[in-house]
Amino acid sequence: MNLKKYMIYLLPLAFVACEPEFDDVKFEAGAADFSRTVAVGNSLTAGFQSNALSAEGQINSLPNIVATQLKIVGGGEFKQAILPGETGEKGAGVNEQLYDPRNPLPDFLLPELKLVPTMDCLGASSVGPGFVPAGFNQPPGFPVPVPNSIYSAAEFDMNVSADGPFNNYGIPGAKVEDMNSTTFSLTNPYYKRMAASNETVVQAAVRANPTFFMLWIGNNDVLGYATQGGDDGTGSITAQGTFDTEYKKTLDALSMTNTVKGVVANIPNVTSIPYFSTIPTGTDAITQANADTLMLLKNYGGYNAGLAQAAAANPAFQAEADMRKIEFKAGQLNPFVVVDPSLTAIPGLPMYRQIKAGEYLILTTPSDSLKCAQWGTAKPIPGSFHLTTAELGKIQTAIDGYNATIRTEASARGLALVDANARLKQLATTGININGISFTSDFITGGAFSLDGVHPNTRGYAIIANDFIKAINSTYGANVPQVDVADYPTYEVTR
Amino acid sequence: MKKLILPLLGCIPFLLHAGGFQVNLQGTKQTGMGHLGTSFYLGASSAYFNPAMMGMGENKINIEAGASFINSNVVFQNQTTGVSEQTDNPMGTPFYLYGTYAINEKVTAGLGVYTPFGSAVDWGEDWTGKFLIRDIQLRAIFIQPTVSYKINDQLSIGAGLTYVLGSVEINRAVSAPIGNNNSVNLQGNANGVGFNAGVHYAVNEKWSVGLTHRSQVDIDLDEGDVDFTMDPALASSFPDGKFSASLPLPSTTTLGIAYQATDKLLLSVEGSFVGWSAYESLDFDFETNTDRLEDSKNPRNYEDAIIIRVGGQYSVNEELDVRAGFYYDESPIQDEFFNPETPSTNNLGFTTGLSYNVGESFGIDASFLFISGQERESEYQPAGFGGKYKAISVIPGIGLTYKL
Numbered sequence: 001m002n003l004k005k006y007m008i009y010l011l012p013l014a015f016v017a018c019e020p021e022f023d024d025v026k027f028e029a030g031a032a033d034f035s036r037t038v039a040v041g042n043s044l045t046a047g048f049q050s051n052a053l054s055a056e057g058q059i060n061s062l063p064n065i066v067a068t069q070l071k072i073v074g075g076g077e078f079k080q081a082i083l084p085g086e087t088g089e090k091g092a093g094v095n096e097q098l099y100d101p102r103n104p105l106p107d108f109l110l111p112e113l114k115l116v117p118t119m120d121c122l123g124a125s126s127v128g129p130g131f132v133p134a135g136f137n138q139p140p141g142f143p144v145p146v147p148n149s150i151y152s153a154a155e156f157d158m159n160v161s162a163d164g165p166f167n168n169y170g171i172p173g174a175k176v177e178d179m180n181s182t183t184f185s186l187t188n189p190y191y192k193r194m195a196a197s198n199e200t201v202v203q204a205a206v207r208a209n210p211t212f213f214m215l216w217i218g219n220n221d222v223l224g225y226a227t228q229g230g231d232d233g234t235g236s237i238t239a240q241g242t243f244d245t246e247y248k249k250t251l252d253a254l255s256m257t258n259t260v261k262g263v264v265a266n267i268p269n270v271t272s273i274p275y276f277s278t279i280p281t282g283t284d285a286i287t288q289a290n291a292d293t294l295m296l297l298k299n300y301g302g303y304n305a306g307l308a309q310a311a312a313a314n315p316a317f318q319a320e321a322d323m324r325k326i327e328f329k330a331g332q333l334n335p336f337v338v339v340d341p342s343l344t345a346i347p348g349l350p351m352y353r354q355i356k357a358g359e360y361l362i363l364t365t366p367s368d369s370l371k372c373a374q375w376g377t378a379k380p381i382p383g384s385f386h387l388t389t390a391e392l393g394k395i396q397t398a399i400d401g402y403n404a405t406i407r408t409e410a411s412a413r414g415l416a417l418v419d420a421n422a423r424l425k426q427l428a429t430t431g432i433n434i435n436g437i438s439f440t441s442d443f444i445t446g447g448a449f450s451l452d453g454v455h456p457n458t459r460g461y462a463i464i465a466n467d468f469i470k471a472i473n474s475t476y477g478a479n480v481p482q483v484d485v486a487d488y489p490t491y492e493v494t495r
Numbered sequence: 496m497k498k499l500i501l502p503l504l505g506c507i508p509f510l511l512h513a514g515g516f517q518v519n520l521q522g523t524k525q526t527g528m529g530h531l532g533t534s535f536y537l538g539a540s541s542a543y544f545n546p547a548m549m550g551m552g553e554n555k556i557n558i559e560a561g562a563s564f565i566n567s568n569v570v571f572q573n574q575t576t577g578v579s580e581q582t583d584n585p586m587g588t589p590f591y592l593y594g595t596y597a598i599n600e601k602v603t604a605g606l607g608v609y610t611p612f613g614s615a616v617d618w619g620e621d622w623t624g625k626f627l628i629r630d631i632q633l634r635a636i637f638i639q640p641t642v643s644y645k646i647n648d649q650l651s652i653g654a655g656l657t658y659v660l661g662s663v664e665i666n667r668a669v670s671a672p673i674g675n676n677n678s679v680n681l682q683g684n685a686n687g688v689g690f691n692a693g694v695h696y697a698v699n700e701k702w703s704v705g706l707t708h709r710s711q712v713d714i715d716l717d718e719g720d721v722d723f724t725m726d727p728a729l730a731s732s733f734p735d736g737k738f739s740a741s742l743p744l745p746s747t748t749t750l751g752i753a754y755q756a757t758d759k760l761l762l763s764v765e766g767s768f769v770g771w772s773a774y775e776s777l778d779f780d781f782e783t784n785t786d787r788l789e790d791s792k793n794p795r796n797y798e799d800a801i802i803i804r805v806g807g808q809y810s811v812n813e814e815l816d817v818r819a820g821f822y823y824d825e826s827p828i829q830d831e832f833f834n835p836e837t838p839s840t841n842n843l844g845f846t847t848g849l850s851y852n853v854g855e856s857f858g859i860d861a862s863f864l865f866i867s868g869q870e871r872e873s874e875y876q877p878a879g880f881g882g883k884y885k886a887i888s889v890i891p892g893i894g895l896t897y898k899l
Contacts, residue, residue, distance in 0.1 A: 433879035
């Protein structure tokens with residue numbers, strides 16, 4: 001057998017490598033210095049989600065996600081004023097007047113919403129937002145504040161400014177003018193906790209001597225108006241002039257007159273969020289008998305006749321009369337009837353009309369009332385739950401104006417700009433696929449928003465954090481690693 | 496037959512190492528010289544390589560059998576997060592068995608059992624692409640009764656029918672807004688039919704030409720089992736049950752030319768055209784659909800691909816033949832549709848091998864194939880998952896030849 005000697009032909013094979021490898025990706029800070037990064041803003045910067053600010057939410061806050069990545073390229077510690085309590089389960093949130101603006105209860109705390117089993121008025125079981133423990137659930141519909149016995153307000157009220165300055169000055173509820181207000185620490189419980197005497201938010205941030213800053217402010221300047229149903233609520237839109245002045249003042253201070261680099265984000269259109277897009281604005285579950293009953297017994301027929309009469313007397317009223325005419329028919333989508341106080345007052349006629357295409361009902365509209373108590377059909381829905389075309393126009397105008405200012409200022413000062421508006425619009429229209437996960441702006445099922453329908457959830461914040469990182473990278477020639485959005489958990493049902 | 500083969504299917508994972516999920520290891524002799532064999536005779540394995548040549552052996556009965564041992568790894572790197580991940584693939588063992596019997600001067604009958612498609616990719620439970628794929632095992636055994644006919648001394652033709660037994664198992668995580676441990680297992684057996692035909696023409700003492708066409712085989716899986724593991728809140732929306740799916744195993748057309756340079760040295764070159772464009776989409780049609788579980792449509796949009804091979808064989812003496820070869824195997828996958836389930840790169844294959852003849856009728860064949868999967872940066876856009884990929888495979892093979 002000569003076989004052995006021929007084996008020499010196979011010898012070179014022993015030197016062949018079997019393991020493919022990549023060199024590590026080189027990450028670097030580029031022209032920026034992240035050694036002392038400070039974030040300034042509102043609830044979106046604080047880590048607010050599911051109706052509360054909790055320690056867990058703070059740890060998963062947008063700036064903390066970004067800062068954790070910045071550490072890889074030389075970023076320093078990112079100190080946050082972490083709330084007492086392990087998670088938001090005990091209710092670390094404070095009433096932000098998000099859910100019941102007409103009944104402000106500053107001494108009450110809002111617990112974090114959890115995903116819990118629910119049953120609607122028709123007996124259909126599902127999962128939805130609710131309080132844990134279940135005793136604090138407040139059926140029907142959406143949460144209202146619960147007594148602070150569930151959580152020690154004293155602990156929350158304890159001032160922690162001695163631990164400052166902090167790196168995260170995201171203050172839930174803050175508007176742009178609050179950034180430079182010496183009285184903000186008296187009115188905002190979150191800032192009250194962090195503030196030293198009557199220091200402004202911007203002063204506190206500057207005291208941290210930042211080498212880099214993140215600023216996302218202006219959302220609440222229009223959000224409060226929108227979430228409270230527009231003109232019918234107590235929220236207002238910050239005037240463009242005020243916004244411009246305060247925004248520039250804030251940037252001047254944070255950038256040490258344009259010597260410190262930073263990143264800013266613009267304002268998403270509020271209508272991209274599930275708070276406005278979730279509740280149906282009409283019903284197709286109406287039989288002809290139902291429709292006839294509504295027109296006769298609820299006297300919409302008489303209302304229509306009254307409108308026609310008024311239009312006959314005053315031809316200028318004809319267009320509004322047509323718009324206000326109420327009609328229910330089987331076999332079609334019937335828009336709900338709402339009360340619209342902006343309509344012309346006609347003696348003897350209520351301010352009713354049906355919801356127009358492109359208008360919204362807000363997430364706090366009681367679903368069970370729509371399903372089982374004839375809201376929107378026999379009972380017109382109060383205007384505070386309804387965003388009209390006119391109100392949406394005001395919101396759009398304000399956001400366009402704010403965003404123009406933000407773009408101009410960012411560009412003039414050489415700051416990185418995150419187009420959060422485009423990102424949320426993409427979420428609301430086409431959706432986004434990331435590593436095999438589909439995200440949309442759908443409430444709960446969309447995977448990106450928290451259970452309050454306004455704030456992102458942890459994965460949503462991670463998506464935006466990557467947008468911040470991308471903006472930083474492209475503006476400052478840096479290569480900061482992004483995060484894997486799927487590394488962050490999604491909801492589990494609390495049973 | 497079916498009863499015998501099916502248990503075999505369960506224990507033979509084939510590892511992806513060629514374009515798409517094609518596995519080109521159908522003869523140890525041929526593998527040693529770049530997997531060439533369309534235009535010159537190397538034994539019973541011509542039932543696969545070119546059925547026209549089955550009658551070209553000197554003996555009445557020819558038998559060949561063998562297997563390869565695929566050690567293959569793919570590495571992935573996400574350039575934006577810096578994460579690098581690597582497959583932990585089980586060793587694949589494609590095999591072949593051929594027998595030919597010369598009925599008379601002109602007609603030879605043969606049977607081939609071989610495994611030209613398959614894949615075994617395991618990225619692990621918790622890698623970043625887990626919502627696309629955790630692991631996949633795709634197996635296909637071809638059984639091919641064949642006949643060849645010698646028209647004259649120069650021209651031969653041959654053809655066979657292929658009956659294909661296939662099986663597939665896929666595991667992946669399911670992305671849902673509720674629950675962090677949702678997953679699905681899909682598995683089933685399937686079969687299909689096709690054919691393999693060839694023509695061979697000896698131009699003169701030195702030159703010969705071969706042309707083959709192996710047809711596309713559509714593997715239809717009608718009664719697959721789908722098994723969801725979902726959060727209780729979603730369980731009713733993701734019912735277990737049956738699914739159907741279809742997977743095309745593409746056609747391959749090969750033209751080869753051989754040149755007997757000297758008494759001892761044979762050189763050959765081949766070009767193959769693989770009809771991968773048939774693989775447009777991998778669709779799972781679930782028997783029970785719900786508001787959250789629609790049929791799953793996954794675009795693949797493969798493109799036709801070519802393989803170019805060159806190689807040679809040198810007869811050292813009566814006992815020993817040595818071989819070497821090289822091939823370039825183009826990936827059929829577009830950069831926008833590169834799914835880690837089939838991480839097929841453009842491959843460079845470097846091969847060597849030898850045959851040692853023990854007496855008149857018995858021989859041992861060995862081959863070694865090293866595949867360098869060229870680095871590529873690709874994305875599976877429908878899922879928003881991408882990065883850099885590169886692969887290496889090391890594949891020793893062993894075969895036995897018996898002539899009577």
